[in-house]
Amino acid sequence: MTAATAGVGHRPPVRIVHLGLGAFHRAHQAWYTERTGDGWGIAAFTGRSPEAAEQLAAQDGLYTLVERAADGDRHQLITAVVEAHDGADLQTLSGLLASPDTAVVTLTITEAGYRLASDSHDDGAGPRLDGADPLVAGDVAALRAHGIGGVTTDGAGPENVDGTRVRTAAGRLVVGLAARRAAGAGPLAVVPCDNLPANDAAARAALLGTARLVDAELADWIEATVSFVGTSIDRITPRTTDADRSSVAAATGFADAVPVVTEPFSSWILAGDFPAGRPAWEHAGAVFVRDLEPFERRKLWLLNGAHSLLAYAGQLRGHATVAEALADPAVAGWVEDFWNAAERHLTAPELDVPAYRAALRERFANPRIAHHLAQIGNDGSLKLAARALPVYRAERDAGRDGAAALRPVAAWMDQMTAQVTAGIPIADPSADRIDTAVDTGRSGTGQTDTDQTAALLAVVDPALARDEQTVAAVAALRAGSRTTVRR
Numbered sequence: 001m002t003a004a005t006a007g008v009g010h011r012p013p014v015r016i017v018h019l020g021l022g023a024f025h026r027a028h029q030a031w032y033t034e035r036t037g038d039g040w041g042i043a044a045f046t047g048r049s050p051e052a053a054e055q056l057a058a059q060d061g062l063y064t065l066v067e068r069a070a071d072g073d074r075h076q077l078i079t080a081v082v083e084a085h086d087g088a089d090l091q092t093l094s095g096l097l098a099s100p101d102t103a104v105v106t107l108t109i110t111e112a113g114y115r116l117a118s119d120s121h122d123d124g125a126g127p128r129l130d131g132a133d134p135l136v137a138g139d140v141a142a143l144r145a146h147g148i149g150g151v152t153t154d155g156a157g158p159e160n161v162d163g164t165r166v167r168t169a170a171g172r173l174v175v176g177l178a179a180r181r182a183a184g185a186g187p188l189a190v191v192p193c194d195n196l197p198a199n200d201a202a203a204r205a206a207l208l209g210t211a212r213l214v215d216a217e218l219a220d221w222i223e224a225t226v227s228f229v230g231t232s233i234d235r236i237t238p239r240t241t242d243a244d245r246s247s248v249a250a251a252t253g254f255a256d257a258v259p260v261v262t263e264p265f266s267s268w269i270l271a272g273d274f275p276a277g278r279p280a281w282e283h284a285g286a287v288f289v290r291d292l293e294p295f296e297r298r299k300l301w302l303l304n305g306a307h308s309l310l311a312y313a314g315q316l317r318g319h320a321t322v323a324e325a326l327a328d329p330a331v332a333g334w335v336e337d338f339w340n341a342a343e344r345h346l347t348a349p350e351l352d353v354p355a356y357r358a359a360l361r362e363r364f365a366n367p368r369i370a371h372h373l374a375q376i377g378n379d380g381s382l383k384l385a386a387r388a389l390p391v392y393r394a395e396r397d398a399g400r401d402g403a404a405a406l407r408p409v410a411a412w413m414d415q416m417t418a419q420v421t422a423g424i425p426i427a428d429p430s431a432d433r434i435d436t437a438v439d440t441g442r443s444g445t446g447q448t449d450t451d452q453t454a455a456l457l458a459v460v461d462p463a464l465a466r467d468e469q470t471v472a473a474v475a476a477l478r479a480g481s482r483t484t485v486r487r
């Protein structure tokens, strides 16, 4: 499929730069921008490998979005992504950010992509860049050695000591924003669209943290000029499969290498300033609010928290997808218990939690969306801290035991233990620490299951791991569920 074969004429100019060209960006921000129809084009960069950009560029950025409802598929051609590039192409990124036409930078780089210190939430001071992270340290060293403006016209530029380009999203943005500053192109808005609390603060911490380690003047300029917009983003979008590609080809007649399959539901709630303008996303259903936090909590706790519970408890009970796990009465009961606990702390009337829960039951049960538990279970050490433990803390503060909110954590521990034991790789930035923690409880070490529970909890939340009552409660849940696990 190309623009010519698809009958697509004039394409809009680039006004949005996106980092993290994955399925979700194409199902969500690109879809909203397309629906708005006011002529904003997107230049999207991959995160870690050029493949997705090469595939999309070969189709002139065009792809099919499949809205997969319980009763059928609806196909739509998306034209809003007008350029697709390898994320390592700093020259193109710098050129686009140096243009005053570019007004917005969106991000879907995963929670792990922000490279934040895992104990950030302990001191209450907000998110903080992990300067000791090897990728961050490598980028900082490269940028110091070569200079931020060292991107040459042939695309060569600041390279890490091992010869690879700047690799973190924040490092790349720092290079691009230096070019923008030098060109006098003015302010812009950074709009993170990843599932983490206060994602505006996370993006700010990553970007300013990196800039401060490299060039204090540039950091001051970013602080004064760049706006960080908080978002709550929602649209269940599983990884595209070969079967999806075949069904799209059969339905549309186009051999699309990178279609995206998503649910009909979509939500985008935003709070913050757009100093250089933005598409009228509200015309496509986005909602702009002053206070994002209640909406963000509702989504992260009820949807993503339940997803994590389903991912670990579901896999332990032999299920592969969300719909399958939810059809298991034991798992569904644990989800309802978790939601009951969370709902007690989601009291703003505009949240309408009963309706939100009813919609979630229906969305999760969509039998035609095969959302794999293994994909959702990735990076659990980061996700649980934001999606389950805040509910536990709120319950404890209210004088209750909060056990229902510890179940996702207990299930994660059992799933991690099962994976390590079976030699199944763990996709998590703390995989090595998880491995070591699982070993804590092995026979012959003289340590107990409780020691293992404490060691695993320390990977997720070091402060809670020092609380004996919490460790005992998680250990009790693990012991209780082992008797019901079907292998």
Ligand SMILES: NC(=O)c1ccc[n+]([C@@H]2O[C@H](COP(=O)([O-])OP(=O)(O)OC[C@H]3O[C@@H](n4cnc5c(N)ncnc54)[C@H](O)[C@@H]3O)[C@@H](O)[C@H]2O)c1
Residues within 6 Å of the ligand: 019, 020, 021, 022, 023, 024, 025, 045, 046, 047, 048, 049, 108, 109, 110, 111, 112, 113, 114, 168, 169, 193, 194, 195, 196, 233, 234, 235, 236, 237, 238
């Ligand atoms: N898929 C969904 O249902 C959904 C819904 C809401 C929000 N999100 C958010 O979007 C993110 C991406 O989801 P997706 O479905 O597009 O996944 P995906 O695997 O299709 O794409 C992930 C993208 O992030 C990039 N990336 C991965 N790790 C990175 C890193 N460490 N640094 C920089 N970039 C990195 C990848 O290269 C890729 O471009 C999620 O992690 C989540 O925060 C996803």
Ligand SMILES: O=P(O)(O)OC[C@@H](O)[C@@H](O)[C@H](O)[C@H](O)CO
Residues within 6 Å of the ligand: 111, 195, 233, 234, 235, 236, 237, 303, 304, 307, 308, 375, 376
């Ligand atoms: O995308 P993640 O990895 O942050 O979380 C996995 C899922 O819970 C998530 O993708 C949801 O499907 C999504 O947040 C729905 O809007």
